[in-house]
Amino acid sequence: ASDTLRFDGRVAIVTGAGGGLGRSYAILLAERGAKVLVNDLGGSLGGKGGSTRPAQAVVDEITAAGGTAAANFDSVEDGAKIVQAAVDLWGKVDILINNAGILRDVSFHKMSDADWEAVYRVHLRGTFAVTRAAWPLMREQGYGRVVMASSAAGLYGNFGQANYAAMKMAMVGLANTLAIEGARRNIAVNVVCPVASSRMTETVLPDELLSSLRADLVAPIVAYLCHESCADNGAVVECGGGWAGKLRRQRAKGVFFPAAQNPGAKGFEMEDVARAWKTICSYEDADYPETNQDVFGVIMEHVEAARASKL
Numbered sequence: 426a427s428d429t430l431r432f433d434g435r436v437a438i439v440t441g442a443g444g445g446l447g448r449s450y451a452i453l454l455a456e457r458g459a460k461v462l463v464n465d466l467g468g469s470l471g472g473k474g475g476s477t478r479p480a481q482a483v484v485d486e487i488t489a490a491g492g493t494a495a496a497n498f499d500s501v502e503d504g505a506k507i508v509q510a511a512v513d514l515w516g517k518v519d520i521l522i523n524n525a526g527i528l529r530d531v532s533f534h535k536m537s538d539a540d541w542e543a544v545y546r547v548h549l550r551g552t553f554a555v556t557r558a559a560w561p562l563m564r565e566q567g568y569g570r571v572v573m574a575s576s577a578a579g580l581y582g583n584f585g586q587a588n589y590a591a592m593k594m595a596m597v598g599l600a601n602t603l604a605i606e607g608a609r610r611n612i613a614v615n616v617v618c619p620v621a622s623s624r625m626t627e628t629v630l631p632d633e634l635l636s637s638l639r640a641d642l643v644a645p646i647v648a649y650l651c652h653e654s655c656a657d658n659g660a661v662v663e664c665g666g667g668w669a670g671k672l673r674r675q676r677a678k679g680v681f682f683p684a685a686q687n688p689g690a691k692g693f694e695m696e697d698v699a700r701a702w703k704t705i706c707s708y709e710d711a712d713y714p715e716t717n718q719d720v721f722g723v724i725m726e727h728v729e730a731a732r733a734s735k736l
């Protein structure tokens with residue numbers, strides 16, 4: 426059909442694409458015409474060891490189906506090498522999916538420095554390293570599509586995943602700012618929080634659920650976020666099993682204590698807060714702030730009204 430969404434002429438990097446979700450992303454992008462750098466160091470779920478086999482197998486699969494792909498085995502911690510590999514082969518980078526990940530699940534009171542550090546280095550430091558290397562290229566060409574693989578564990582917390590949750594939420598913070606900085610150069614940065622069967626989830630999800638949550642049911646959503654026709658920037662999208670929905674923040678109308686602006690006087694006390702707490706937490710008349718300015722704005726509105734009433 427003429428409305429088919431294609432990636433002809435586009436160069437994509439998918440990190441951690443030797444298996445699971447990343448493999449599905451790489452296969453779909455290649456199927457639609459992108460040249461895909463399949464990055465994966467081929468280590469264990471905990472981030473130990475390495476092998477060229479997983480990434481090479483995905484490349485072979487893509488090539489056999491008539492697509493264009495090449496394997497890269499560097500760690501995302503060496504992001505510049507990964508970007509350089511794509512540039513050496515195809516001269517540019519249009520699409521980056523920061524998907525590589527490991528787990529070191531352990532309850533917080535037993536978490537070692539090493540558990541924290543390993544998860545930090547792959548998820549957050551790795552995402553930073555690859556994205557920073559691709560960023561100037563995207564700015565210069567005036568085009569880019571970046572997707573961050575975050576997680577519900579980050580958005581909501583999850584027992585035993587303090588390290589992972591912290592890094593996954595940090596990736597949302599990174600995306601929020603990159604969405605702002607990249608907008609003028611036509612670089613869109615969005616976040617996906619997927620649910621899918623993979624080696625990451627096969628031990629925590631029941632078998633019958635796993636078969637309903639195939640990784641290729643997430644791929645069309647992530648691939649759409651990578652397409653030039655997707656105008657969203659800074660979105661967070663949850664998806665899995667063939668469902669997808671965008672997330673937003675909600676904020677209570679809140680309470681302003683006018684006495685806080687009385688010149689000189691100690692404006693308001695903890696007890697005032699305690700009395701108002703239910704209202705502070707009420708979502709009646711809530712709004713949906715989208716920018717930093719929406720926070721500053723509501724505060725200044727109250728402060729200025731209080732000042733004006735005292736003139």
Ligand code: NAI
Binds near residue numbers: 469621
């Ligand atoms: P997976 O374990 O199959 O895929 C992760 C891949 O990243 C592996 O192939 C691994 O070798 C690779 N990798 C690990 N460290 C790397 C490094 N330093 N450099 C390059 N590659 C590296 O797991 P899955 O489920 O496909 O996960 C993909 C992403 O989606 C991860 O970031 C994960 O945290 C995220 N995610 C997955 C969910 C799920 O339900 N499967 C839920 C929420 C988030």
